[in-house]
Each structure stands twice: as structure tokens, then as C-alpha cells.
């Protein structure tokens with residue numbers, strides 16, 4: 001696993017815990033280069049889910065990407081790893097219960113915004129204001145990753161619209177094609 005601090009790939013697992021439900025494994029890791037400690041989660045995705053991006057490309061749904069996006073929004077907020085993991089699990093469950101195996105990327109973004117709005121206003125505003133400027137969560141993450149590693153707040157002082165709702169364009173469902 002790549003160290004979030006120094007990007008080294010050398011780490012050791014210092015603790016492994018299995019969730020009560022037995023469906024998630026949490027590993028505490030330590031970077032062998034810089035000593036930074038971080039946590040990874042493994043969980044089962046029983047069905048294949050494809051994400052359809054706004055440009056029409058499809059790719060496998062990856063929990064790590066979802067988790068990264070949420071983590072960025074929750075950065076330095078009083079939100080625990082467990083809370084983030086619960087959102088990831090809830091959203092994954094919702095996606096798996098959809099009748100179709102394809103889901104629009106902006107639909108996932110909406111689910112994240114809905115979840116964050118319930119737990120932390122700042123994380124919600126951060127996610128919403130930044131996310132809406134990008135095509136999808138991945139583009140958002142790529143942009144954040146380009147920023148220097150020093151402790152900068154993600155840009156965007158923007159407040160959500162009065163209703164905190166998505167734009168009409170975002171909310172408009174598109175038919176998935178075979």
C-alpha cells in the first residue's frame with residue numbers, strides 16, 4: 001500500500017481486525033520509510049458494478065475511490081474512520097441493491113453529499129462545492145492530489161444553494177445503454 005505521507009510502497013501490517021459482521025477487514029499499517037501509520041479496509045463487493053462517467057466511459061466501481069473522495073471532504077473534521085467506513089458501506093449497499101449493474105457517476109456523488117449532509121456541514125459543503133466543478137469524483141481526487149502535500153484546505157468557500165440540492169443537470173437521470 002502506498003503511504004499517504006511519503007508515497008513509499010513499503011509498509012508492515014501492525015494490526016488486523018475483522019468487523020462484527022465479518023464482512024470488512026481493517027488493517028492498521030505502518031510505513032517502513034517514514035513511520036507514518038494509516039488504515040486500510042478490505043470488503044467484499046458481491047456483484048460487479050460499473051460506473052458510467054459523464055463522458056460515457058464505464059469502469060468498475062471501486063470502493064477505494066469512493067473512500068478517498070469522502071476522506072478528502074472530511075479532512076481535519078471530527079469524523080472518525082468508522083463513520084467514513086459506514087458511509088462507504090451504506091453507499092456500496094445501495095448501489096448493489098439497484099436493479100441495474102450500471103450507475104451514473106453523478107448519482108454516486110449525490111449519495112455522498114446526502115450522507116455527508118447528515119454528519120458534518122463543513123464536509124458536505126466542501127464536497128458539494130468542489131465536486132460540482134468536476135466531472136466526477138475521480139477528477140476531483142486527481143485535482144486534490146496535484147496540490148502540494150502541505151496542509152492546505154481544499155479550495156472553495158462557496159455555500160451550497162439555499163436548498164442544498166443538486167443542479168437540474170446533475171439530478172437529471174440518464175438512461176443507461178446496453
Ligand SMILES: [Zn+2]
Nearest residue numbers: 003006031034
Ligand atoms: Zn511513508
